[in-house]
Amino acid sequence: MIYAYARLTVNKPDALTQYREVADSALAKHGGRVVAAAREFNALDGSPDAPDAAAILSFPDREAALAWSNDPELADVHALRRSAGRSDILLLG
Numbered sequence: 001m002i003y004a005y006a007r008l009t010v011n012k013p014d015a016l017t018q019y020r021e022v023a024d025s026a027l028a029k030h031g032g033r034v035v036a037a038a039r040e041f042n043a044l045d046g047s048p049d050a051p052d053a054a055a056i057l058s059f060p061d062r063e064a065a066l067a068w069s070n071d072p073e074l075a076d077v078h079a080l081r082r083s084a085g086r087s088d089i090l091l092l093g
Helices: 013-028 062-070 072-083
Strands: 002-010 033-038 053-059 085-092
Touching: 002 013, 002 062, 013 033, 013 072, 053 062, 062 072, 062 085
Parallel strands: none
Antiparallel strands: 002 053, 002 085, 033 053
């Protein structure tokens, strides 16, 4: 199992709503799923710059995560997420 951290700064909430409608099935295509998601945060240490939304994603392995990210059939889904605002996703490992 491998995880990814998704961090979004949202300037188009409607686009984010549309993305959420298709995100789960796009992740599932490559064995991925949302482990946790939040729009409210509490700093446990330091003074981090909190995003508008964040999620922890899980994938069976690194190859599945990369396949999800690079799948040409999911290009519109990724473009929709990016259209909501800034989208940063880090593969953890």
